[in-house]
Amino acid sequence: MKYVIGIDLGTSAVKSVLVDQKGTVIGEHSEAYPLSRPQPGWSEQNPEDWVKGTLTSLRRLMEGTGIEASMIDGISFSGQMHGLVLVDSEGTVLRPAMLWNDTRTTAQCRRIESTLGPKLLEIARNRALEGFTLPKILWVQENEPELLSQAYQFLLPKDYVRYRLTGDYAMDYSDAAGTLLLDVGSKQWSAEIAAAFNLPISLFPRLVESFESTGTLLPEIAEVSGLLPTTQVFAGGADNACGALGAGILGEGRTMCSIGTSGVVLSYETNKDLNLEGKVHFFNHGEKDAYYIMGVTLAAGHSLNWFKETFAADKSFDELLNGVDSIPAGSAGLLFTPYIVGERTPHPDADIRGSFIGMDSGHTQSHFARAVLEGITFSLRESIEIVRESGKEITEIVAIGGGAKNEAWLQMQADIFNASIVKLESEQGPAMGAAMLAAYGSGWFSSLGECADAFIRQAGRYTPNPEQATLYNELFSLYQEVYGATRELNKKLAAYRK
Known part of the structure; x- marks a missing residue:
């Protein structure tokens, strides 16, 4: 061997x-x-x-x-x-x-x-x-x-x-x-x-x-x-680019959602002349003469970690998220925007900050936890929509990182993105992509695609619930209004962040 x-x-x-x-x-x-x-x-x-x-x-x-x-x-x-x-x-x-x-x-x-x-x-x-x-x-x-x-x-x-x-x-x-x-x-x-x-x-x-x-x-x-x-x-x-390889993003329309400290939506592209006017990043892929479109949420997993450390430091992540699947979609009217360190896509804004909107006395910690997950996912959907507007049809997304470790969150991604979410059997992310480059470079396979077929295996699939997807589509429109409604207020508040 x-x-x-x-x-x-x-x-x-x-x-x-x-x-x-x-x-x-x-x-x-x-x-x-x-x-x-x-x-x-x-x-x-x-x-x-x-x-x-x-x-x-x-x-x-x-x-x-x-x-x-x-x-x-x-x-x-x-x-x-x-x-x-x-x-x-x-x-x-x-x-x-x-x-x-x-x-x-x-x-x-x-x-x-x-x-x-x-x-x-x-x-x-x-x-x-x-x-x-x-x-x-x-x-x-x-x-x-x-x-x-x-x-x-x-x-x-x-x-x-x-x-x-x-x-x-x-x-x-x-x-x-x-x-x-x-x-x-x-x-x-x-x-x-x-x-x-x-x-x-x-x-x-x-x-x-x-x-x-x-x-x-x-x-x-x-x-x-x-x-x-x-x-x-x-x-x-x-x-x-290596994370994309490790997730098998090696064909037209293939898309990945990676949720770590930051969050990334990445989609394979072959048109070298595509110009999305800087709305998302456009980079060369690890595969020869291929490219990828990428949108970034600066505080994805970081938002969840901040919430846990600030409001539930005594709980593990599993304990914090236990029960969020029993909270209805939309968190009973509670909306979170994950701009806690500014934002990258589609708003390259260092001054914008996060919000909880719609709080009332009936909301529990589980409502807030679900709202944080939903807000992170709404932010990532903004990148997905830019990719869709470029003419791509996105019906399947490979989930990697922390966002692929919780079943309730995986189903939430399927419903908010209105696309099937694929979970991988073994997720090593960029390290696996680097190993694939070494394997292909060493002559083990005739292409990186052939290498991906041998190395990457699916472990699960989550499909959108039509009713939930419709509800989330309405909430996503409200989410998109928050940036414009709070931008000037946050610029004024920036003077008090010393």
Whole structure:
């Protein structure tokens, strides 16, 4: 039996999974690392922590499974998107990595918009948001110019780790699409955007496919990790692209709903010329010459976690959600909007905040818990509706993440989205997608689709209840009114959030 390893480099930890040729997960291991917030709005990590965590995770994975290193055909990566790593000509990191959730770059976003105008959406297909990489590079350009002058390459998090493992500089298209520097349709770095901000193209790493080999392990890395120097290392992809692979989103109309700390709706796309005017993200897929449309709810699972920790800290999530299925749809007139840290899709608004509307003395904790689930799901439906408006018919959605762990919530998603919800037998998310890239890159399958057929199995299906779907359709219209009704009020309240 042969095996591959998928490595998911997250914001709080790195996770590695060992998978056999049937897609069975033989073992997994996670290593946590710290997050630094030196100033309000800043979010940074030490890239060396990622490398140490990855090597420790690999070593313990190999020790824990007892699999011979000679049986590992290859490894690949999934990585947190957008984070900026600058290295000099010796490969030395010049400053802490600025992460996807670092929000110091509002001024740089406005500079991008005023400089590029409509060209930004024509070329990069995405709006200038604080999380993306180009605003971070411009912040360094304006505030730490001496460091940018020393930079040899800019890398994204997983690409830096892969460089340390192989000595090779590269970036795949799915991750490069989140930089605002890629011409997404033509799959080339945009010389026009680079020139507009006086950035040399030499700063940009070479572009590769997600399943492309980027070399083998350096001898000293192989020794520390417990693998062989001949182990193939494949480029990997952005976490959402790999999550899509791990959920089998590999065909026209295939759609995924992932509910973790944030929530993501992602749909497969082949039309490279599709331009949704920045209403949702448009990125390159891990599959060659494919794309995906993606909408984001910033506080999806985070809203539920906030509610539990604030109002039911003594309960487990299972205890908190026990009984929500006995509360009628609509939570007896109680509506929640999950804007507790601002919102991304369809309202890129840092000032908007959440609401409970319609509270009365008859509402219990279970009513509030159900309203939170409904509000998160309504927010995700806004992204689904944008995808539908592009001409896609969405009748089936694969659910992954925390939203796939509770049956009442799965049925709620079916009713609110008015689509069948599919639950997977084994859900490893982005780590499985990374393993699939290694499997395909190693020649196990003739296509990623064939790999998905072998690796991914359904465990359940939830179909919409017509009466519930009709009721939720009415409530969704009310939900959509809340943003406009509270936007100005929240802007005024922002002055009191100090």
